Each structure stands twice: as structure tokens, then as C-alpha cells.
Amino acid sequence: MRSSSSRRRTSHTLHRRTAGAALVGVAALLTAAIQSGAATAAPQAPSAAAAHASVQLSPSQRAELLRDASAGTAHTAAAIGLGDQERLVVRDVVKDADGTLHTRYERTYAGLPVLGGDLIVDTAKSGATQRVIKATNAALKVSDLTPDVTKAAAEQQAVARAKALGGTKSAADSSRKVIWAASGKPVLAYETVVGGLQDDGTPNELHVITDAATGQKLYEYQGVRNGTGNTMYSGTVPLTTTLSGSTYTLNDGARGGHKTYNLNRGTSGTGTLFSQTSDTWGNGTASNSATAGADAHYGAAVTWDFYKNTFGRSGIRNDGVAAYSRVHYGNAYVNAFWDDSCFCMTYGDGTSNTHPLTSLDVAGHEMSHGVTSNTAGLNYSGESGGLNEATSDIFGTGVEFYAANSSDVGDYLIGEKIDINGDGTPLRYMDKPSKDGASKDSWYSGIGSVDVHYSSGPANHFFYLLSEGSGAKVINGVSYNSPTADGLPVTGIGRDKALQIWYRALTTKFTSTTNYAAARTGTLAAAGELYGTSSAEYKAVQDAWAGVAVGSRSGGGGGGGTVFENTTDVSIPDNGPAVTSSITVSGRTGNAPSTLQVGVDIIHTWRGDLVIDLIGPSGTAYRLKNFSSSDSADNVQTTYTVNASSEVANGTWKLRVQDQATYDTGYINGWKLTFP
Numbered sequence: 001m002r003s004s005s006s007r008r009r010t011s012h013t014l015h016r017r018t019a020g021a022a023l024v025g026v027a028a029l030l031t032a033a034i035q036s037g038a039a040t041a042a043p044q045a046p047s048a049a050a051a052h053a054s055v056q057l058s059p060s061q062r063a064e065l066l067r068d069a070s071a072g073t074a075h076t077a078a079a080i081g082l083g084d085q086e087r088l089v090v091r092d093v094v095k096d097a098d099g100t101l102h103t104r105y106e107r108t109y110a111g112l113p114v115l116g117g118d119l120i121v122d123t124a125k126s127g128a129t130q131r132v133i134k135a136t137n138a139a140l141k142v143s144d145l146t147p148d149v150t151k152a153a154a155e156q157q158a159v160a161r162a163k164a165l166g167g168t169k170s171a172a173d174s175s176r177k178v179i180w181a182a183s184g185k186p187v188l189a190y191e192t193v194v195g196g197l198q199d200d201g202t203p204n205e206l207h208v209i210t211d212a213a214t215g216q217k218l219y220e221y222q223g224v225r226n227g228t229g230n231t232m233y234s235g236t237v238p239l240t241t242t243l244s245g246s247t248y249t250l251n252d253g254a255r256g257g258h259k260t261y262n263l264n265r266g267t268s269g270t271g272t273l274f275s276q277t278s279d280t281w282g283n284g285t286a287s288n289s290a291t292a293g294a295d296a297h298y299g300a301a302v303t304w305d306f307y308k309n310t311f312g313r314s315g316i317r318n319d320g321v322a323a324y325s326r327v328h329y330g331n332a333y334v335n336a337f338w339d340d341s342c343f344c345m346t347y348g349d350g351t352s353n354t355h356p357l358t359s360l361d362v363a364g365h366e367m368s369h370g371v372t373s374n375t376a377g378l379n380y381s382g383e384s385g386g387l388n389e390a391t392s393d394i395f396g397t398g399v400e401f402y403a404a405n406s407s408d409v410g411d412y413l414i415g416e417k418i419d420i421n422g423d424g425t426p427l428r429y430m431d432k433p434s435k436d437g438a439s440k441d442s443w444y445s446g447i448g449s450v451d452v453h454y455s456s457g458p459a460n461h462f463f464y465l466l467s468e469g470s471g472a473k474v475i476n477g478v479s480y481n482s483p484t485a486d487g488l489p490v491t492g493i494g495r496d497k498a499l500q501i502w503y504r505a506l507t508t509k510f511t512s513t514t515n516y517a518a519a520r521t522g523t524l525a526a527a528g529e530l531y532g533t534s535s536a537e538y539k540a541v542q543d544a545w546a547g548v549a550v551g552s553r554s555g556g557g558g559g560g561g562t563v564f565e566n567t568t569d570v571s572i573p574d575n576g577p578a579v580t581s582s583i584t585v586s587g588r589t590g591n592a593p594s595t596l597q598v599g600v601d602i603i604h605t606w607r608g609d610l611v612i613d614l615i616g617p618s619g620t621a622y623r624l625k626n627f628s629s630s631d632s633a634d635n636v637q638t639t640y641t642v643n644a645s646s647e648v649a650n651g652t653w654k655l656r657v658q659d660q661a662t663y664d665t666g667y668i669n670g671w672k673l674t675f676p
Contacts, residue, residue: 053530054094054504056312059320065093069103076105076121080132085110086140091118092318092375094507096529099125102508104375109140109179115191115209116182118377118511133522135511136181138605142188147212151175151190157217158192158208167204169196180209180218182379182513184605184663188212193223201267201330201348203339221381223340234360235407237298241279250274250281250297255304256315256322260297262289263326263346270344271326286349292327292356296347299363299399300325306364306395306402307371311503316343316370323370327358336362338369345370360408361415364399365392376510382448383515383633386455391506393428393456394463398499409476412464430464431482433457442485442549443516445607448633458516458548463502466544467495484547493540501526501541517637520545552599552639552672562588565672570657572604574665578658580615581668588649588675592616596644597674598624602636602657604666609659614642617651627660635666639674649675 057065069076073088082088092104100122107117117140120133155172162169173195180189190210198204205223210216242251250260250273263271274281274293282291304322307313314320326346333348336357345366349356369392372378378388393414401410415427425436433439439457440447447455464482469492472481484490492498501523509522523541531537539554546553555563570581598614608631614622624640655671 053097055097066090069093079129110145112177112179114179114181116513133509135513138186140186142179142186145188149212149215154190154210155192157210158194161208162194162206166198167194167196169194189218201333221379234298234405239297246277247275248279250293252301255301256320258300258322260293260325263328265328265331267330286354286356292358295358296325296327299360302403303364303367303399306399317374336366338366340373360403361396361400365396368392368395375507377512379512384513385452387459387519389452389456390459393460394502411476411478430460431480433461445631445633461548462544463498465490465547466540467498468492485549486546490543490547493537497537500530515634516550517635520551551637562675563672567670570668572657572659572666574659575662578656580654580656583653583673585653586650592644592647592649593676594643594645595676596642598640598642599672600636600638601669603669605634606664607631607633607636609661609664611658611660613656615654615656616644616647618647
């Protein structure tokens with residue numbers, strides 16, 4: 001069902017209707033092992049899993065693969081069944097040790113960019129297509145490419161929206177015709193970009209998508225990625241600089257030429273490259289302008305080394321070319337941000353210009369936004385926006401642990417060294433996100449409307465559980481006590497493996513519209529490829545997601561019991577009659593339990609349309625989900641608990657699903673019954 005909802009700004013919040021990732025042509029590994037649960041997964045040999053590890057490519061090797069892929073886009077488009085007016089544009093490529101290539105593409109339609117049309121094609125060494133992961137599975141057909149709404153009207157709407165959010169510009173920076181395919185039926189639209197400054201002094205790059213036929217605003221997002229950081233100084237650290245004549249500059253020739261500039265309270269341009277005759281930078285206090293420069297330069301170097309040595313990634317774009325850093329932005333600016341348009345990292349000086357936000361985890365967090373932009377491109381709004389922010393928290397935490405800096409030991413706290421709340425507490429907690437008073441511990445249907453810095457909570461919580469497990473423990477002197485949504489324990493697999501799983505999912509499985517359900521699917525695929533689908537790591541991913549209310553446990557349903565399952569796809573007609581999927585239960589005695597677990601996996605582009613019932617062998621219907629015009633997220637991938645104690649256990653059980661509104665479609669991907 002389509003609807004328009006009011007959107008308001010609450011600390012970087014941009015509400016949106018999310019669009020879930022679709023898996024097309026997925027091989028048995030994904031269909032059996034991931035979408036249907038581990039109970040039916042075929043074990044994968046460790047040697048085969050090891051072959052899925054990505055290899056480090058030199059810039060020239062990567063460039064050659066990109067050239068080869070670009071030369072074959074027409075063949076690839078035909079091979080995966082794209083229409084005559086669709087074209088592919090190569091964006092990135094990842095190569096596995098066994099020769100498998102994961103090539104990321106953008107799409108065009110009739111020469112127009114398709115927003116939400118990105119996809120990943122996996123090809124074997126032989127050249128055979130193995131699977132395709134799409135940001136949307138909607139058919140790309142737009143009959144009318146002539147707009148009814150003028151470009152000027154779309155720009156006027158976008159400028160008005162930017163002003164409502166605190167923007168300062170009275171005219172749009174740019175506008176173009178596009179195909180909007182990230183949600184619902186693809187339509188002709190305008191994408192308008194409005195620059196200037198936001199109300200807190202952050203640069204503005206608001207993107208507004210307007211339906212070219214109706215003038216309705218379809219979507220908006222902020223192109224500048226923000227994150228409130230901290231001012232942890234890293235003590236005395238080595239810096240890589242460049243000497244020219246008798247002058248040293250903050251130019252790191254060992255890491256792609258990363259330069260650090262002094263904006264000196266300015267808000268535009270690059271400022272002045274830090275330079276001096278001494279190679280000792282700053283004095284550890286904010287009174288010396290070079291101190292912030294040294295921290296930023298060090299943070300950039302550690303972040304580069306983290307990605308290089310942990311994942312084999314050479315720079316943010318994986319092309320060996322560095323971004324650059326700017327410090328002393330604005331006056332008392334309490335923030336830091338990554339900006340794709342300048343490919344740069346910028347830091348404010350904090351309250352009273354005494355607390356530069358130039359710490360390790362800020363550097364790692366913000367520059368990881370650049371990595372996300374150059375890989376999955378997760379939209380910075382809704383559930384995908386929460387995953388975008390969580391990705392930066394996850395890798396920022398990885399950077400902090402990687403540095404092994406005695407002045408800033410690794411932890412699962414974000415912003416723990418600056419008293420930004422005035423009471424000594426950190427900005428965010430990964431073990432129990434709700435401790436900050438705003439973040440969410442677990443997924444729920446309305447989380448897509450929460451500020452992305454807080455809807456990131458379930459993914460941060462998942463990463464902590466996957467790394468360290470649940471319950472009370474002390475790590476590097478910090479006490480944690482992580483709960484789970486289902487009250488069951490999770491055993492961690494270690495941070496190193498958790499990072500590898502998240503990175504592989506980000507670079508080879510996630511798309512611009514990935515939501516929490518699709519993130520579970522992607523991380524399971526990554527874990528299966530890296531460690532095998534029968535491995536402890538794979539099961540831990542299932543359990544950690546269940547611990548934040550996304551999907552079921554590795555044992556099925558409530559963590560154990562007998563599982564009966566149907567994985568046959570059943571199409572759900574748009575605004576049509578109800579459909580059913582059946583499971584025959586046998587070998588049980590007596591009645592069903594009062595805690596029968598009903599695991600539902602439905603792919604649908606607007607789940608609010610759906611009414612779902614469990615039908616017992618007696619014919620009695622048990623309502624699982626009601627119609628809701630306000631539930632605009634994608635997919636139903638959850639486990640319901642039903643009191644079915646009045647039913648005889650053995651017999652035919654049915655899942656009944658009906659779509660009660662127009663425009664959006666989907667299918668039953670599978671469902672299961674778990675008897676404790």
C-alpha cells in the first residue's frame with residue numbers, strides 16, 4: 001500500500017518507507033541454508049568455505065577487472081534477464097580465492113539513472129552466473145518517460161523541504177530525471193539536490209525524490225553523513241609526514257597521500273595544509289591548532305591500516321587513493337562528518353572550541369561511511385540508514401581495538417572519553433544500546449521511522465552479541481551485560497570473525513535498500529561462505545540475530561525442539577484472494593503446545609497490506625498479523641508464539657496470507673512450526 005507521511009527533523013532523522021533487498025536466482029546455499037534455516041542446510045566443507053575468502057587486489061588488478069566487467073555489461077544484462085532499455089554500469093568488484101567475482105552494478109533505464117536499481121552479480125571462475133542480489137525485485141518497466149510535473153516545481157518543493165529542515169539556500173544545486181525503483185512500482189521521477197548549511201552548521205546535501213507524474217515527494221535523504229564523536233587524544237604517536245626542503249607537511253605518502261588541512265574556523269574549501277619546520281605536531285591540548293591535526297592524521301592512518309591489514313582493502317575506494325581530512329571546521333561545531341562530494345573527513349572543535357572531535361573511533365566511524373558509500377551504498381534513512389550508521393560504529397570500534405593504543409584501549413562504547421552528556425556516560429553502548437536513552441536494543445516493525453543514529457541499535461547489539469556473547473563480562477576493564485530479546489543466551493565467536501562476516505556481507509551481499517531482514521540473510525550468506533553452513537560461526541549469526549528479534553534461532557523457533565517446515569514459494573496476489581501454504585505434522589502425541597512457535601518468512605514490498613493467520617488442523621484460525629496502513633516497512637520475517645493447546649498436534653497446518661491493498665506484491669518464502 002502506498003501512502004505519504006509527514007516527515008520532520010529530529011537530529012538527522014529522515015523518515016522513509018524502506019525497500020527490502022531481494023535475492024534473485026539464489027543458489028542452494030542461500031535458499032536452503034539461509035532463507036529456510038539451518039535445519040535444512042546442506043553442510044559445506046571447510047575447504048570450500050575457505051575458498052570464498054576474498055583476495056587482496058592491487059590497484060592495477062582491480063582496474064583490470066573493472067575494465068573487463070565494463071566491456072561485458074551488455075552480455076551480463078542479457079544473461080540475467082534485464083529488459084531492452086536497461087543498461088548496467090560497473091561500480092565495484094570483489095574477487096574470491098576460488099575465482100568467484102562479485103561485481104556491483106548500477107542500472108540505467110532508457111538512459112536515465114535507476115535509483116534503487118543497484119545489483120550484485122556473482123560469477124564463477126568459468127564465467128557462469130551463480131546468483132544475483134538486487135536492491136529491488138520489481139520489474140523495471142516505465143511506460144511514460146515524459147514528466148507531467150515541471151523540473152522547476154520539483155526544485156521548488158525540494159528547496160522548501162530543505163528550508164523546513166534548517167537549510168540556508170533558496171535555490172537547488174542540481175536536478176535530474178531518474179527512475180525511482182527503491183520502493184514500490186518504478187516510476188519516472190526527479191532527483192533534486194539542495195546544498196548550503198543545515199541548522200547546526202553541517203554542510204547540507206539534501207536529496208529529494210519527486211514523482212514526475214504526480215509531484216508527490218517519494219523519498220529524501222541527507223548526502224552528508226554525520227556522527228557526534230568524542231575528543232579522546234591518543235597520546236604520543238608516530239605520524240607519517242612529508243619533508244620538502246626544510247618544511248614538513250601532514251601528507252602521508254605511505255597511505256595514498258592522505259593530507260590533513262586546517263580550516264581555521266572556515267566552512268568551505270580545503271583550508272591550509274598543515275606545515276611547519278619541526279616534525280613534532282601539537283602539544284596535546286586544544287590551544288595548539290596542530291594537536292587536532294595530529295589526531296586527525298593519526299586516525300586516518302590507523303583507519304587505513306585497519307582496512308588494509310584486516311580486509312585487504314586499499315583505501316576507502318579500494319583503489320589506493322586516500323581521502324583527506326579537515327579540522328577546525330566552523331565555530332564551536334560539535335560534530336564531525338564524512339562528505340562523498342569532497343571525498344573528505346571533517347572535524348569540528350566541539351563546545352567552546354576546546355574539544356576537537358578528532359578521536360580514533362570518530363575517524364574510524366566517519367571514514368567508514370565512505371567505505372559504505374563505495375560498496376553497498378546503504379541509503380541514509382530508514383532501516384538501511386540504521387545499518388549504515390551501525391556499519392560505521394562497528395568498523396569504528398574495530399579501528400579502536402586494532403590500534404592497541406594504551407591511551408585509548410578498545411571497547412564497545414562510542415564516545416566514551418568525552419563528557420558529551422554531562423554525566424560521564426558515553427554516547428552509545430553496543431552491548432545494550434537502550435542505555436543511551438534513545439537507541440533500540442532490538443528490531444520492531446516501526447524502527448525504520450527512528451533517527452538513524454538510534455535505529456542502528458539492533459545491528460550494533462547484534463555485532464556485540466556475535467563478537468562477545470550475552471551476559472555479564474569484563475573486557476579491557478569495561479563491564480558489559482548484554483541481554484537478548486528472547487531471553488536465551490548467545491555464545492560469541494570473537495570480534496575478528498564478526499568483523500570479517502560484516503565486511504563480506506557489506507561488500508558482496510548488501511545493496512542500497514538492505515533492511516534488517518536482508519542484513520540477516522546477507523550475514524548468514526557471508527558466514528556460510530567463510531566458515532561453512534554447518535559451522536559454529538553460522539549458527540552464532542542466527543542466534544545473535546534472534547537475540548535482537550530478527551529471525552529464528554539456529555535450532556529453530558525458540559532455540560530447540562522439533563521443526564516442521566515448508567520452503568516452497570507461494571505468490572501473494574496484489575489486493576487479491578488469500579493464499580495458503582501447508583505443513584503436515586506427524587509423529588507427535590496429544591495436543592499442540594501453548595507455546596507453539598510459528599516462524600514466518602514473507603518477502604513483500606509493503607507488509608502493512610498483509611493479514612496473516614495460522615490455521616490449525618481443526619480449521620480454527622489464529623491471527624498472527626493484522627492489516628496496518630501505517631506499517632510501511634518491507635517483509636515479514638519473524639517468529640510468533642501461538643497458544644494452540646486446543647489443537648491436536650498431528651495433522652495439516654496452514655499459513656494463510658492475504659494482501660488487502662493495491663500496488664505492492666510479494667510471496668511466502670517459507671514458514672516453519674517448532675514444537676518445544
